[in-house]
Amino acid sequence: MSEWINLDQRQAYKELKETKKADLKTLLAGENGAQRVRNYIVEMAAGLSYNFAAKAVDDNILKVLQKLADEAGLTEKYEELYNGAMINTGEKRLVLHQLCRGQLGKDVIADGVNKRDFYVKQQERIAEFAKKVHEGKIVNGNGEKFNTVVQIGIGGSDLGPRAMYIALENWARKHSLLNMEARFISNVDPDDAAGVLNGIDKAHSIFVLVSKSGTTLETLTNETFVKEALKKEGLDPAKHMVAVTSETSPLAKNEGYLDAFFMDDYIGGRYSSSSAVGGCVLSLAFTPEVFASFLNGANQMDETGKNKDIMKNAAMLDALIGVYERNVLGYETTAVLPYSQALARFPAHLQQLDMESNGKSVNRYGEAVDYKTGPIIFGEPGTNGQHSFYQLLHQGKDIVPMQFIGFRNSQLRTDLDIQGSSSQAKLCANVAAQIVGFACGKEDENPNKRFDGNRPSSIIIGDELDPVSLGALLAHFENKVMFQGFLWNLNSFDQEGVQLGKVLAKRVLAHDTDGALKVYSDLLNI
């Protein structure tokens, strides 16, 4: 068993702080720089590779990062996790999202069942259900086929599945694998549900209600919203609703639903794209096989996380470099910049994944930590961002480490040569240019046109964004966040910080407030 101690108690961390800083601009110059771009690559899975040549690390720093990985027992801790240890200390729960994608170690038995069998069974039940819907064996009250699936959920039940759907929608359409269009209702703002309901063909829509406990206020509110709208059109909600919930929730075995698929306590919302939470909506929208490919890609990436060598374990290396940037170099934020319009909402998902997991101030034993933990994550797709906030990234007063993502090929392969190059070539040329521009900068007599450089980035490069590479990409970031949690000695799997707001909101609605909260409530006419 590896020790669980704070980062600042690690010998290698002390050494890391003493290690000479690397000058990125110098390192990336000339023929040595070219060689560095060829060498600083970690092959991942599903054809993806992680290139960190434009990060401010050198061989010396890497050596200490490897020491830190070893000393912190990162792969041993990962092994404990996938073998079913109680890693979520706060809530006293196992952490099993990887088990949806494949078995990485021993059988995990919990609640009296083999958990891998449990997840596979849900996948099979969903697959069967989706096939029946696609084949017109499960139909609406008039015997007609469904054409739309609407996910009702919030937080992890929304952002992840939504980002994954958007990532594959065009790909699936091209490959004739888009069986149903998907929509998402999440916000308690009534304009969200009303807006989505106005835009769909309700008579031919299936609604997937996602709530583990069956008590999430936003979600149940939106469900009632939907049911009322269906009734108004003379439709029977029971013929349009599916539940994704826990086996013990009031939504399970409930006549108000066509069927119910099960989740458990061992997969948190932000890690649930691989569970029935993502599986139901994605299997319905595309096919069960597409979802299986997505899981397969994630599993391939999970396997790479076992490697003790940082040059063979991109998630671990990415995590270590991130900790170096946060705790030694002192950077507060990280930008995620996919050069792929299909990944438009991927940064929003990573924002949740990372900030909700590691945006904490106490360690896994509930003791305050004296060092910085998870950074602020934000991002938009390139090339759009280039014409927007990149100004600050290039010339602002703070340094923002960047995570680029790029693919050699487009999804739709509809392209044109204009001024001698295809759009895909232009897209890729831009990301290459940005990496070098950020790192190397540019001298100019006019300080307004000067670029200091030394702005670090890495890039994940793939052939094409498809279900396999998308699954791998997601798993990379999940595992990176996990390894960082290990390094910071955090519990990355609870979220106590979201509780206070819920409690206070209930008090406002019960008109049980005084002082400032009462006046704010009055100003908002509650």
Add this chain to the structure above:
Amino acid sequence: MSEWINLDQRQAYKELKETKKADLKTLLAGENGAQRVRNYIVEMAAGLSYNFAAKAVDDNILKVLQKLADEAGLTEKYEELYNGAMINTGEKRLVLHQLCRGQLGKDVIADGVNKRDFYVKQQERIAEFAKKVHEGKIVNGNGEKFNTVVQIGIGGSDLGPRAMYIALENWARKHSLLNMEARFISNVDPDDAAGVLNGIDKAHSIFVLVSKSGTTLETLTNETFVKEALKKEGLDPAKHMVAVTSETSPLAKNEGYLDAFFMDDYIGGRYSSSSAVGGCVLSLAFTPEVFASFLNGANQMDETGKNKDIMKNAAMLDALIGVYERNVLGYETTAVLPYSQALARFPAHLQQLDMESNGKSVNRYGEAVDYKTGPIIFGEPGTNGQHSFYQLLHQGKDIVPMQFIGFRNSQLRTDLDIQGSSSQAKLCANVAAQIVGFACGKEDENPNKRFDGNRPSSIIIGDELDPVSLGALLAHFENKVMFQGFLWNLNSFDQEGVQLGKVLAKRVLAHDTDGALKVYSDLLNI
């Protein structure tokens, strides 16, 4: 004429740094806290008000902020700007976006014309064109009415108009003012254009090409993409394209377009939602009257910016508090959190507006500055964010100032009482709860359930998000960013930081690279 000097040369700034910090948690407690929420309100325009009771300022600090405003001549500088001074020093240009919305001061003559007349004339030409499209007087090759408008542009030609369209789409549908659905093509990623083109009825679509110079590579590439797609369906592009461009561009008076509407050098991309760039697509999607209301709301807010008293000038106060947070309290980021699904893309627009304007390291004379400038801006709509990155905002190691936005009423007024309250009440209860939770925190024996509080926020409250309040909201942030630029002595109206990437990308496409850039290009198969 007010002096243009650096922030750290201002006497009041030195005083500000010496002024005793305010303890927000104490200030917001008890009956004094309630009184503070009633008092710390600035009435804005269009029914909006700015409540800053949950900011870490007190009467002493406010007094010094007022001194700083006076010493920096913020309203005098604003007056210079709207009277046509060359505020954009780097590019030697006037800054006239406010003039699209109304005349705030003297006649502004440039390029031999009265610029207010010029902007009004374009609005009238667009209105006439839009009416003809809506009435079926301008039709497609088969004599049929258009039903969709697609904006082709990037950066400021995309984010602002897109955010405004999304903000008003549901509102317009409810009020039978949605004449055409709008779509947007921006990214050079070929999957963006192909995806949008797959999803629309091309035969009944008008495309608005936005490019000031007529040479923006992404935009022209996407235009060619669109034209080829139209030709493939046997459609004549000249019957489907409109240009928004400068009078001297190759797109003006060009037979390839149904018409061309003009922009000039005095309104930068990120400030162009009020110009023909926003005007054309929004007048077509909704009506010219809706766009006029939007301009009217912005103009009302612009008028409030003239007030020297910080308690009557929310944009100026917001700017000053932001500078206090950035330069005295040392906060690096700001979260924009609208409790309105319709404002889903508003934070992305503000991210561009703010970070591209003030993410700089040299003052307006091109000299390096020794203090922090524009912060990093990010955000997502509440309540969604509550189930996501709010964890870090509540319990993370860094303090992130927050800008909430809330409305007493929904846009669609389709609502239901569930568990004793409407969805709109739940939405408002949540934002009230968050403000107080962030500021006041919560003690707990378990450190994992403890909330330190003292996390500052302000809220803009309105009755309803409609064209007038949306215009006012946009103008507030534009003016806030302008005032901050004045305080930091920056040129908020150029964007030299986006140039380097363009130059390098061209070299990649011309295969004129060596070293690291060449290897990155190879890895991406360019």
